[in-house]
Amino acid sequence: MGEKTLLDQVTYLSPATVLRYDGAETDRQEYWAPTFDTRPRTSFGQNVASAYRSCLGDAASTMDDASVSMWLSGGLDSRAMVGELAERFPDMRTFTYDANPSGGGNLRIARDVADTLGIANETVDLTPGPLVEHFEDAVTLTDGMLGWKTFLNLTASFAVEDPGDVLLEACGQGGMMGDGIGRAAIELSSSPADALYRAKHKVDAETVETLLSGDADPMITYQQAVDGVDQDGYAETVLGAYYRNYFPRGDFASNKLVRARTGTRVPLAHGEFLDAVTKMPLKCRVGWVPGTRGAVPYGTAAAKLGLVRRLDSALDSIPYERTKVAPERPLWQHAAGFVFHTGIRRLRGETTYGGAGWRARGRSRTTTCAPCSSVCWRTRLTARSSTPTRSRRSSKSISRPRPPIGSGLSPGSPRWSSGSSHTTIPTPERGRIAYPESHRLIRRAGRYVTGPPRAERRTT
Structure with a gap:
């Protein structure tokens, strides 16, 4: 997040920014920035579907003479993208691996999607071999700044024998369509910086302060990210900081791994589409089950379901891997399906969205709730009220109220x-x-x- 890199005195240049050097001084100038507006509007669904078709159409026009392939899962994002591209490229191939989580139905659902569209689908095994062989190169390609979850999955590109001329992925689409940062993080936080912390932190701030020596404030980076945003409104400021940091340094950074094997495209980096998604009403983002104070998410965002329905590619009747419910069904059924199936898998001790579950008793029990990666409210409450804090003046661990x-x-x-x-x-x-x-x-x-x-x- 922000301008940090792994190298001292080497900083990251923010998206849509020009760096000028006149021989003595440097100057940074941002030439484009999105304008967010979370107010309700009935035209959002139609506008974003139209813009989505435009961005994929423009990307397709650059691949007319190419052999095209794409990663396809049991989710909604790759389904929407491949549904639009299959009409233009009837000979395109799709690749699927069993993850996120494994055994969740990705392989079967991806085959159903491919069969409905009349295109090929191949299963790619996620074995340690390609990862170990290309690990050093992959770290170098991403400057060591790509999150492990995204990094690990995208190294699967090295396991594809023949990716064709262009290999596409829908990474980042879910975040833009309301899953990246949900309503709980925005509506239950005390500040924009706290909202980013709720949505994206992996280790709670109290644990970080306890483990690190010196006067370290784990919230500084979040606050600096917010300070660099100029948006009108609290929710808009949160989204501005999120889009500015997490997409270019997370989802879209994975393209470097694909480009090491073959050509690729980033269809979503499209002015019309970005303008449409930044006008998403807050209610279209992933919400939470009433009475849980953000601890139990709906499992998907209304905007994602609406997009698949409006594209009308005969794919809205195939169940969604995360909820086991078809996109044509109402949002409340997806919420129920997500809670039910995720709960069953957790009771069985299986890996689910949101991680492996509670840590061992007596340890920090912070975990994340998919799909927005927001931290479980009940988990944060437990961690805050029980985590001992190391005193600056003593080596003893004491408990005390915290701001x-x-x-x-x-x-x-x-x-x-x-x-x-x-x-x-x-x-x-x-x-x-x-x-x-x-x-x-x-x-x-x-x-x-x-x-x-x-x-x-x-x-x-």
Whole structure:
């Protein structure tokens, strides 16, 4: 995130930015930035479907004389993309591997999609051989800055014997269509930086502070990412920081691995499509099951389902791997299917969306909830209320109340007192979610939260 790389004094150039050097000084100028707007609009579905067809049509026009192949899973993103491209390239081939999670039905569903479209589908085995053989090259290609989950899956490109002239993937489409950062992270957070933390952190801030020596603040990077965004609104600021950091440095960075084998395209890097998805209403993003305070997500976003339905490629009757429900069915059925099937697999001790489950008793139990990778609310509550914090003055571990993540306060701050039940913290200046002028830190259910009770918040 941000400008960091693994090399000292070498920084990352942000997307759509020009770096000028005049012999003495450098100057960075951003020449394009999306404008987010999360207000409700009935035209969103039609606009994004039209823009999606345009971006794939433009990408296809650059591959007329090429042999085209694509990664195809049991999900909705690759299904939508291959459904549009199959009409233009009837001889295209698709490749599928059994992962995310393994045994979840990807192989069978991908075959059904390919058979419906009349195109070839091949199974690629994810064996250690290609990964070990090409590991050093893959790290070099990605500068060592690609997340392990994306890195590991995309090394499967080295296991394809003949990828053709162009090998495509739908990586990043789910995030743009509402799965990347869900409503829970946005609506239940105290600040844009806290929203990014909720959605994307792998290790909770308290554990990081405990393990690292010195005065380290794990929230600095999130806050710096937010400071570099100029959007009108709280939710819009969160999305601006998310799009600016996670897509170019995560999903789209994997293209370097594919390009090492063959040609590729990034159809979603398209002005019309980006303009359409940045106008996505907040309600179209992945939500959560009522009563769970964000701990149990719906399993998919309304925007993703709507796109597959509007494309009308005869693929909306094939079940979705994550929920085991066909896209033509309503969102509540997908939510029920996701909760039911994920719960069954977890009871069996199988790998599911959101990781392997709870850690051993007595250890930090932070885990992530798919599909938005947001941290389980109940898990965060347990971790915050039980994780011992190492004192700066002593080697002993002590437990003490902590200010909220993203508040900018530390336990030793003059504005924070462990003996008080509340304090004043910075208030978001702008946002669709309007807060009172004065924020107070109140202890509820064993944790410190900001603002009034949820019922008193109003949405504008």
